[in-house]
Amino acid sequence: MGPVKLECGACGRVEPFEPGATVCGACGKPLLARYETDALDGGELRRAWAERRGTGMWRFRELLPLRADEAPVTLGEGDTPLIRTRELGPELDLDLRVKDETRNPTGSFKDRGLSAAVTRAALDGQPGFVVPSAGNAAAALAAFAARAGLPARVYLPADTPEGVRRRCRHYGAEVEEVDGLITDCGREAAAYARETGAFSVSTLHEPYRLEGKKTMMLEIVEALGWRAPDAIVYPTGGGTGLIGSWKVLGELVAAGVLEEAPTRMYAVQSDGCAPMVRAWQEGLEEAPEWEAASTVAYGLRVPRALGDFLILRAIRETGGGAIAVSDEAMRTAADELGSREGIDAAIEGGATLAAARALREAGELEAGETVVLFNTGSQLAY
Numbered sequence: 001m002g003p004v005k006l007e008c009g010a011c012g013r014v015e016p017f018e019p020g021a022t023v024c025g026a027c028g029k030p031l032l033a034r035y036e037t038d039a040l041d042g043g044e045l046r047r048a049w050a051e052r053r054g055t056g057m058w059r060f061r062e063l064l065p066l067r068a069d070e071a072p073v074t075l076g077e078g079d080t081p082l083i084r085t086r087e088l089g090p091e092l093d094l095d096l097r098v099k100d101e102t103r104n105p106t107g108s109f110k111d112r113g114l115s116a117a118v119t120r121a122a123l124d125g126q127p128g129f130v131v132p133s134a135g136n137a138a139a140a141l142a143a144f145a146a147r148a149g150l151p152a153r154v155y156l157p158a159d160t161p162e163g164v165r166r167r168c169r170h171y172g173a174e175v176e177e178v179d180g181l182i183t184d185c186g187r188e189a190a191a192y193a194r195e196t197g198a199f200s201v202s203t204l205h206e207p208y209r210l211e212g213k214k215t216m217m218l219e220i221v222e223a224l225g226w227r228a229p230d231a232i233v234y235p236t237g238g239g240t241g242l243i244g245s246w247k248v249l250g251e252l253v254a255a256g257v258l259e260e261a262p263t264r265m266y267a268v269q270s271d272g273c274a275p276m277v278r279a280w281q282e283g284l285e286e287a288p289e290w291e292a293a294s295t296v297a298y299g300l301r302v303p304r305a306l307g308d309f310l311i312l313r314a315i316r317e318t319g320g321g322a323i324a325v326s327d328e329a330m331r332t333a334a335d336e337l338g339s340r341e342g343i344d345a346a347i348e349g350g351a352t353l354a355a356a357r358a359l360r361e362a363g364e365l366e367a368g369e370t371v372v373l374f375n376t377g378s379q380l381a382y
């Protein structure tokens with residue numbers, strides 16, 4: 001069990017599955033964990049995973065970075081519900097579901113990625129952690145580092161809501177405020193890592209947050225009776241959950257868990273910070289930095305992403321797309337998820353509903369299709 005190797009998502013260079021993996025040693029792009037999917041039996045996997053249901057995301061350990069004799073750093077993350085909408089689906093003439101990630105230990109989907117990254121790094125003997133974050137990843141790192149008994153430092157933009165800082169300190173993390181955006185936080189976090197030897201779990205700067213995040217899609221196809229949805233709508237910053245969804249569908253088909261996975265992937269961003277949408281519209285393979293990024297959706301205020309080329313490849317190869325919505329539309333839609341469906345949604349979750357509505361109006365989503373919105377975090381975080 002565990003990956004057999006790591007492969008660069010850009011140049012294809014292969015590296016061994018060994019302690020301390022970060023990015024590709026040749027080109028600096030993200031490394032992707034590769035498993036021996038041919039040796040797995042799809043039917044057996046489905047049975048084993050069903051028997052372990054209710055124990056969280058590590059029940060999918062055959063496709064996670066964990067060797068047979070190792071134990072994860074876990075707080076029970078994962079196994080979140082896929083909620084069928086009561087009013088919004090019929091209104092849009094869709095089988096519209098919400099993957100409700102607010103139920104995770106610190107209230108967001110970031111817990112999955114940080115559980116996986118902290119697990120691997122702690123097992124590999126790293127002394128402590130650092131991360132640049134819009135807020136949710138910082139809280140998640142703080143919690144899982146505490147669980148591992150290791151120190152963590154987080155770098156947040158200075159305008160991050162006070163509640164986020166309080167939550168990080170509650171879990172014992174050191175909080176640093178940076179006058180700037182997440183990209184500026186990234187530079188400071190990287191310098192701190194270089195100076196102190198702390199391990200950086202910045203998005204896609206190590207291979208395993210992606211592995212944790214991909215379990216969202218695993219749970220979705222399982223909840224649909226081992227069927228892939230027609231489309232997903234993902235609020236995209238660094239894009240880890242979208243890339244992870246695309247990656248794991250490939251793995252499930254290769255392992256014989258699914259026969260096919262024709263899911264179209266849609267990335268939604270704010271019109272105040274939409275580098276992926278612009279790159280997609282212009283037919284580019286990478287996304288140039290978005291100048292003067294501004295949006296109240298802190299998780300989507302990511303002007304440049306290391307995995308840009310993977311996000312663009314995922315939406316193109318699956319026949320999906322990228323769409324920008326206004327902050328006002330996101331906010332209204334988040335409140336609709338709350339008031340019409342009883343679902344706690346942060347503004348990023350609202351973005352997915354606003355986008356689904358626009359995609360439906362444009363005829364991108366067809367009547368009757370099964371469409372999953374990623375409700376990535378709780379509005380209580382703000």
Ligand SMILES: Cc1ncc(COP(=O)(O)O)c(C=O)c1O
Nearest residue numbers: 136237238239240299348376377
């Ligand atoms: C609530 C929320 N949604 C979406 C995102 C974007 O996630 P990703 O970086 O995987 O694209 C974030 C990231 O901070 C977030 O906190």
